[in-house]
Structure formats: structure tokens, C-alpha cells
Amino acid sequence: MSADTFPFGPNALPVLERRYLARDPSGRLLETPEQMLARVARAVAQGEEAFGGAARVLAMGEAFGRLLADGLFLPNSPTLMNAGRKLGQLSACFVIPVEDSLESIFEAVKETAMIHKSGGGTGFSFSSLRPAGDVVASTQGVSSGPVSFMQVFDMATEAVKQGGARRGANMGLLAVSHPDIETFIASKRRPGVLENFNISVMVSDAFMAAALAGGPWALVNPRDGGVVRTVEAARLFEQMVEAAHISGEPGVAFYDAINRANPTPALGSLEATNPCGEQPLLPHESCNLGSLVLPRFVRAGAVDFAALEEATALAVRFLDDVIEVNRYPLPAVARATRLTRKIGLGVMGLADLLAELGLAYDSPQAVGLGGEIMARIQAAARRASAELGRARGSFPAFGASRLAGQWPHMRNATVTTVAPTGTLSLLMGCSSGIEPYFALAYTRRVLEGRELVEYNPRFLTRLAALGLDSEANRRALAARGVAGAVQGLPPEVAALFATAHEISPAAHLAMQAAFQAHTDNGVSKTVNLAAGAGQDQVRQVFTQAHRLGLKGVTVFRSGCRGRQVLELLPLPGQAASPAVHLSGHCPRCGGLLKTDGGCLACSFCGASGCE
Numbered sequence: 001m002s003a004d005t006f007p008f009g010p011n012a013l014p015v016l017e018r019r020y021l022a023r024d025p026s027g028r029l030l031e032t033p034e035q036m037l038a039r040v041a042r043a044v045a046q047g048e049e050a051f052g053g054a055a056r057v058l059a060m061g062e063a064f065g066r067l068l069a070d071g072l073f074l075p076n077s078p079t080l081m082n083a084g085r086k087l088g089q090l091s092a093c094f095v096i097p098v099e100d101s102l103e104s105i106f107e108a109v110k111e112t113a114m115i116h117k118s119g120g121g122t123g124f125s126f127s128s129l130r131p132a133g134d135v136v137a138s139t140q141g142v143s144s145g146p147v148s149f150m151q152v153f154d155m156a157t158e159a160v161k162q163g164g165a166r167r168g169a170n171m172g173l174l175a176v177s178h179p180d181i182e183t184f185i186a187s188k189r190r191p192g193v194l195e196n197f198n199i200s201v202m203v204s205d206a207f208m209a210a211a212l213a214g215g216p217w218a219l220v221n222p223r224d225g226g227v228v229r230t231v232e233a234a235r236l237f238e239q240m241v242e243a244a245h246i247s248g249e250p251g252v253a254f255y256d257a258i259n260r261a262n263p264t265p266a267l268g269s270l271e272a273t274n275p276c277g278e279q280p281l282l283p284h285e286s287c288n289l290g291s292l293v294l295p296r297f298v299r300a301g302a303v304d305f306a307a308l309e310e311a312t313a314l315a316v317r318f319l320d321d322v323i324e325v326n327r328y329p330l331p332a333v334a335r336a337t338r339l340t341r342k343i344g345l346g347v348m349g350l351a352d353l354l355a356e357l358g359l360a361y362d363s364p365q366a367v368g369l370g371g372e373i374m375a376r377i378q379a380a381a382r383r384a385s386a387e388l389g390r391a392r393g394s395f396p397a398f399g400a401s402r403l404a405g406q407w408p409h410m411r412n413a414t415v416t417t418v419a420p421t422g423t424l425s426l427l428m429g430c431s432s433g434i435e436p437y438f439a440l441a442y443t444r445r446v447l448e449g450r451e452l453v454e455y456n457p458r459f460l461t462r463l464a465a466l467g468l469d470s471e472a473n474r475r476a477l478a479a480r481g482v483a484g485a486v487q488g489l490p491p492e493v494a495a496l497f498a499t500a501h502e503i504s505p506a507a508h509l510a511m512q513a514a515f516q517a518h519t520d521n522g523v524s525k526t527v528n529l530a531a532g533a534g535q536d537q538v539r540q541v542f543t544q545a546h547r548l549g550l551k552g553v554t555v556f557r558s559g560c561r562g563r564q565v566l567e568l569l570p571l572p573g574q575a576a577s578p579a580v581h582l583s584g585h586c587p588r589c590g591g592l593l594k595t596d597g598g599c600l601a602c603s604f605c606g607a608s609g610c611e
Contacts, residue, residue, distance in 0.1 A: 005033075006071065007037075007068070007069060007070060007071025007428070008033055008071075008427050008428060008429065009426070009427060009428055009429020009430070010429060011426070011429070011454070012033070012426065012427045012428070012429065013033070015423065015426060015427060016033050016036070016427065017029060019077070019081065019423070020033075020036060020077075020080050020081055021033065021036055022036070022039070022085060034069070036080065037065065037068040037069055038065055038069075039083065039084040039085075040064075040068065040075070040079060040080055040083040040084065041061050041062075041064035041065035041067075041068055042061045042065075042084060043083035043084030043325060044064055044075075044079070044083055044090075044318055044321045044322055044325060045057050045058075045060040045061035045064055045321065046321075046324075046325050047320070047321030047322065047323070047324030047325045048060045048321060050324070051391065051392055060317070060321070063314060064314070064318050067311060067314050067315065067318065070296070071293055071296050071428065072292060072293055072296050072297070072311045073290060073291065073292050073293065073311060073314075073315045073318070074290060074291055074293070074348075074424050074427065074428065075090075075288065075289070075290040075318065075319070075322065076090075076091070076092040076093075076288060076289040076290060076419070076424075077092060077119070077423060077424065078090050078091060078092050078118075078119040078120060078288075079091075079288060079290075079322060081119060082118075082119060083322075083325075087118060087119070087327070088325070088326070088327035089118035089119055089120065089326065089327055089328070089329055090288055090322050090325070090326045090327075091120055091286040091287065091288045091322075091326060091328075091337075092119075092120060092121060092274070092287075092288065092289055093120070093121060093123070093274035093275075093279045093281065093286060093287045093288075093289065093344075094115050094120050094121065094122050094123070094274070094281070094284075094285070094286045094333060095122070095123045095124070095125075095272045095273070095274070095281035095282065095283060095284070095285055095286075096108050096111050096112055096115070096122050096123075096124055096283070096284065097124075097125075097283035097284065098124050098125065098126055098128065098129065098149075099128055100128050100129050100130055100222065100223060105129075105149055105152070106152075108124070108153075109152060109153055109156050111329075111330055111332075112153060112156060112157070112168070112170075113156055113157075113159075113160050114329045114330060115168070115329050115330070115333075116157060116160045116168030117160055117329070118329040120168075120286070120329065121168060121169035121170070121171075121274055121275040121276075122168065122169070122170050122171070122274075122275070123170070123171035123172075123173070123272040123273045123274050123275060123279075123281065124153070124170070124171070124172055124173065124272055125173050125174070125175075125202070125271035125272040126146035126149070126150060126172055126173070126174050126178075126184075127146075127173070127174055127175035127178055127202065127222060127271060128222050129143070129145065129146045129149060129222070130143045130145075130221060130222060130223040131143065131145050131146075131178065131179035131180045131221060131228065132144060132145025132146075132147070132148065132180055132183070133145070134221060134223060145180045145183070146174055146178070146180055146184065147180060147183050147184055147187050150172050150187070150194060150197060151194065153170060153172075153196075153197075154170070154194050154195070154196045154197055157170060157196040158195075158196060168196065169196070169198075169275035169276075170196055170197045170198070170275055171197070171198050171199070171200065171272070171273055171274060171275045171276070171277060172184075172194070172197045172198070172199045172200075173199070173200050173201070173202045173253060173271065173272050173273065174199075174201060174202065175201075175202045175204075175222075175255075175271075176201050176202060176203045176204060176207045176217075176236070177204075177207070177217070177218065177219060177220045178219065178220075178222065179219040179220070179221060179228040179229070181201065181219065181236065182236070182239060184199065184201070184250070185201065185236075185239050185240055185243050185250055186239070186243055187199065188243070188247050188249045188250070189243055189246050189247050198249065198251065198275055198276070198277065199249050199250045199251070200249075200250050200251040200252060200253045200273070200277055200552065201240055201250050201251075201252055201253070202253050202255050202271065203252050203253065203254055203255060203546075204254075204255045204256055205254075205255075205256040205546075207233060207236075207237075208254075208543070208546050210233035210234075211233040211234045211236070211237040212234075212543070213233075214232070214233075214234050215233055216230045216231070216232065216233065217230065217231050217232070217233035217236060218230050219231060237539075237542075238535075238539075240252065240542070241535050241538045241539045241542065242535060244538050244542075244555050245533075245534075245535045245538045245555075245557060245560070246560060247560060248554070248555065248556045248557065248560050251277055251552060251553065251554040251555075252542055252545065252546075252552060252553055252554075253273060253277065253551065253552040254545075254546055254550065254551055254552060255271075257546075257549055257550065257551045258270050258280045258522075258551045258552075261520065261521075261551070262280075262402075263340075263401050263402050263403055263413040263414060263520070264282070264340055264397050264400070264401045264402070264413055265402070266397070266400040266401070267282055267339070267340070267397060267400075268282055268283070270282060273522065273552070274287070276419065276420050276524050277522060277524065277552050277554065278344075278417055278418060278419055278420070278521060278522035278523060278524040278551075278552075279344055279417050279419075279521050279522060280521060280522060280551070281342070282336060282340070283336065284330070284332040284333050284335070284336035284337075285333075285336045285337055285340065285342065286328065286333050286336075286337045287337075287342045287343065287344050287414075287417070287521075288319055288322045288323065288326070288343060288344070289319075289343075289344040289345075289346065289417055289419050290315055290318065290319055290343075290344070290345055290346070291345070291346045291347055291348045291419060291421050291424060291433075292308065292311055292312065292315065292345065292346070292347050292348070292377065293347075293348055293349050293428050293430060294347050294348065294349040294350055294352065294353040294373070294430075295349045295352040295353045295356060295430055296349075297311070297353075298353055298356045298357065301357065302357070303353070303357070303369070303373065305376050308373070308376060308377065308380075309376055309377075309379075309380035312345065312376075312377050312380040312381050312384065313380055313381075313383070313384035315345050315381075316343065316345060316380075316381050316384040316385055316388070316412070316415060317384060317388065319343035319344075319345060319412075320341065320343060320385070320388055320392075320411055320412060322343075323337065323338065323341055323343070338395075338396065339395065339396050339397050340395050340396075340397050340412075340413035340414075341395040341411060341412045341413060342412060342413050342414045342521075343385075343412050343414065343415055344414065344415075344416060344417025344419065344520075344521050345377065345381055345415060345416050345417070346416065346417050346418040346419050346421070346433070346519075347373070347374070347377070347418060347433065347434065348421040348424060348425045348428065348430055348431070348432060348433055349425065349428070349430035349431050350370060350431065350433070350434040350435070350511075351431035351435065351436050351437050352430050352431050352458060354366050354369070354496075355458050355459075355496050355497060356458065357369070358496060359496070360495040360496055360498060361436045361498055361503055361507070361511070362498065362503045362504065362507035362510075363495075366511070367507075367510050367511055367514045368514070370434065370511055370514045370515055371514035371515065371517060371518060374416070374418075374514070374515045374517075374518040374519060375517075375518040377416060377518070378415070378416050378518040378519065378520070381415035381416055382407075382410075382415060384415075385410055385411045385412045385415050386407050386408075386409050386410055386411070387409075388411035388412075389407075389409030389410045389411040389412075390408070390409040392411060393409075393411075394409050394410050394411060395410065395411060395412060395413055397413065398410055398413075401413060414520035414521050415520055416518070416519045416520045416521065417519065417520070417521035417522065417523075418433060418434055418515050418519055418522070418523040418524055418525075419433060419524050420432060420433050420435075420524040421433045433524055433525070434511060434512070434515055434523070434525060435500065435525065435526065436498065436499060436500045436503050436508075437456065437497060437498075437499050437500065438499055438500050438528075439481030439482070439499055440455065440456040440459050440477060440481055440482060440483060440497060440499065441453055441454065441455045441456070441474075441477045441478045441481050442454050442481070453474070453478045455474070455477065455478075456497070458497075459477075459483065459497050462493060462496075462497075463486065463489075466488075466489070466490070466493070468486055468487075468488055468489060472487070473485075473486045473487060481499065482499050482502065483496075483497040483498070483499075500526075500528040501528050501529075501530055501558060503528075505527050505529065505537060505540065505541050505544075505555075506544065508525065508526075508527040508528070509527065509541065509544050509545055509548060509550070509553070510548075511525070512525040512545075512548075512550060512553075513548040513549070513550060516548075516549070516550055516551065517549075521551075522551040522552055523550070523551070525553070525554070526554050526555070526556050527541050527553065527554065527555045527556070528555075528556055528558065529541075529555055529556065529557040529558065530557070530558055531557060531558040531559045531560075533557050538555050538557075541553060541555050542555075
């Protein structure tokens, strides 16, 4: 961390200048990073006016400014970009309904374009659409089916992207009982198809039981509820496993786990999520997210839980004020969002916190601490929302919600979400979300073709303390990116800095489960698999995720996307030439960047630019 760039990391300035700082019509920068944070704090604090007048606005603007300037918290990217500016659209996550009519489908396409234009990402359930080949009574024709219509959304996203600074991102979900589910599962096995979509299968407990028992599974036409055909559940499950092994998609969303946690079942079931899958939402709902920067709460070798809880309460107030000042892209979104007032506070920098505390990511102690941290955040966030509910009024749907029997007041139907924090963690110079380190060294190519190796600063500090920070060890680290490359490093230190591919799938899932147990919404987490991992490992991840009660899971096998163009790049754990960072290459591992699900994502390590 450089004092010159605080609260941001030492490599944040180019990203800030390219995406976040205000410019005039000629492209000249109008603000510094510090001024950007002040702009955001002042704009969001305007939400206080209805509850305390100008004096409250001023006081909370100062409090929000300190929270941001101290590097304790960042909101999602649209808030940083748009707060206090003309557009004023501050939410990252939206779900748009798609009903079984041509009118509804193309109305959804239009609404999607409006949201993407404003900087948001969209999720859809296509489960209500009749299957391909089904009769269309009004024309005596046949339906094209969900996957065909997804391509329409994909092309619309591509067109809108070409005129905007931040391209749209989509999540498409289909129920595992839909007759077109096999086509959906295979839809992204080939590169270049549905590139503006992530896809997930919405899986029920009943399906998982049938798959594990070797039973039959009925595929049902949503138009009339009739059974179209019956398949072997285990075979359908294997198709999901095989496709995820090949391409990293589809992910799996667990319908029953998601809806057991639905705070407002009277308003309907949750059938779709945001583009990265961690935020289930009702039709036309939006959600604004934010993340606490965990390593900033390490004081005297321990977590300062009092400071963490204090920051949590202030962040909840900030996110609730975002709902007040937000300029929603559609009236229906404004209505649905204000009905439940969902917010999602999460974390970033877990791997950094654990390294500072001397805990290996895959140790029981680290998992226990992760769960305790999220439990403290969840409890503090609920207390803060309850107090806001008492002072400002509960969310309008509170009376019929599951929260009404537990609390006398509640401002927000949900308060916590663990997002991937892709670009935000790059800004803060910390690890992403609750992910382990991907590598401990990256090689970037800078001006005039010069190469600059960047090392994990915490690891270098540890090497220096051990007298191992030699030129030879740095060269070895640059070549392989893992602690084991350093000669003479004690095994216990190497374990503290284990990277994603050195951590077992079971340990990845254990950490996700620890956070999910204390999170209202979902937890973004990628289970990284080695390039040589077999389908059996993907199968085990899916089944174990369901047993643990997770709301969803994604696997990424190293190099499984765009593998041919990456043959010269080193696989994790193998010595090879260091990867370089060119325009269009990952700043973390040097892999080729491609658009995936509307997010700029690395086709080698799976790192995503989504927030």
C-alpha cells in the first residue's frame, strides 16, 4: 500500500482515470480520486434530507466521506461512477421478468437496453418460455425456445455496449425441469456463443435427490404443465458436469436454498439472480452492493470487531441512502426496489486478512474466523437496519415478510451479500471478495515494451523478515507465482500464502459455506480446479455444494476457456516463462481477457471485472 495513493492501492490510478473519475466533454479529467470520494459521499448523503434536514445531510456527508477516505468501505461501481453526476443511476444489479409472449420478450429486451445504458447488469429466468417447437396458437407457428431468444438479448447487449463506456452483463437461468434444459446446458460449450451471458441451471432439491438415487426426471412444458418427456436425472446431471468441465458453465443455482431464505415469499418466488449469481432478486428488483475492506480492520494482530461493527452500521446507512437518491432507469424498477429496499453489504480482502493474522486459508481456524467475521457483520447490519426502520419506517412489504415475526421494525429486506469485487479489489490493492490469492507475482508489460514484475507485498515483507528476499528467489517467484518457488521457505509460511489452485475444492466450499451461513443473499465464490482435473471433481463440487446448503456454485478449470491461445502461458504450479500484461490481458495472471457474461474476464484464471 502506498501512502501517496491511500486509500487506493498503488496500481489504482489508471483504472480510476479510465473508468471512474469525472471528465469534461473533451475528455479532460475534472477530479482527483479524493475528490471522487467526496463527490460520492456528498451525493449519497442527500438521502438524509427527508429525515433530518440540511444539518443531517452535512453531518452524514462528512461521516460517509471518512468511511470512504479511510479505505474501510467501497460501494459498487455504478455508485462510484454516477453519484453526484447527471446520470445518477447507482445500482449494479437488476432482474427483468420474461414472460411467455412475444410482447413480453421484446419489452424485456427494451428494458434491458435501458439498464445497460445506465451501467447496470441484468438477470433473467427464461423458465416460463415454452420450449422450442411448441405450438404458438395465435399464429399456428412454432416457438423458437428460450435459448434462441437469449441470443436476441445477447445481440442487443452487444449493440448497446458499442455506444457505452461500461458494457452490459447478463445472467440467464433455466429451470432443470424445462424441456429445453439440455440445449441450454450445452449452449456455451463452443466459444463465441452467448458471450454477453453467464448461465446457470436452477436446480431443485427434488432433482438432486433423483440424480443421486438414479431416478427419473420429468421435463415439463411451462405453457400447460404437461410432461413432455422423462429423462434419467443422473444423465442430465452428468451433462451439467461435462459442460462445466469443458467451459466453466453452466453454474448451478439451488432453488430451494435460495427460496428458504426469501424474506418476502408473499411477493413471489426468487427465480433469477444478478450477472455474477450472488444476488437473487424478484422481477424488476434492483440491489445496490458495497464491501468492507477486511485487512483495514486488523489492529495489533487481531480483528478489531468493534471497528468492523461500527463501519458496518455506517455502510448500511450509506446503502439505504443510495435507495433514496437513486435515479432508477425504469418506473417498475423504482417501485419494486422501494417495496423491499434490499441492500447487500459484503467484504473484500479476506486472503490478505488471513495472511496478516498468520492463518492458512484452508485451515479450520481460518474458516471459523471467516464465519465469525460474517456473523458479526450480519448482526451489526441487522441492528442498523432495524434502527433505520424505527426512525424512518420499515420497508413497505415488511408486514407480510418473514422478518415481521422477528423484529418490530426493519428498513431493508436483505442487508448482506458477498460479491466478487473484481475491479473494486484492484482499486483497493487487496484480494478479491473471499477468494484466496490467485498468484503471488504478475508480470506486466509497460511503456516501450518494458516488463515490470509485481509481487504480493505481504509475501515480500515475509520474505524480507526471513532473509529470503533475494534476486534469485524473486526470479523463481515471477516464473511460477507460488510460494513453493522460493528456496528455503518454511512450509508453514508457504501454507499461509497458498494460491487458489493449491487449495482443495473442499476447502474452497468450506469457506463459502462459512460465509453463506451468515449472509442474507448469496456468496460469490469460484472453486478453482487444475487444468488436469477430471469431471469427477466437478461432480463432487456440485454435490457437496448442495449438501452444504449453498445457494449456488461455480467451477473454473484452469485454461478451460480459450485454451489454444494460451498454450504458452504457465499453468499454476508449473515453471514456465512469466505471463505478461498486455492490453487485453489479465492484470493478475497475464491470461487473455475476453468478454464473458458481459464482464471482462480472464480466460485463464477466471478473474472477473464485475463488481
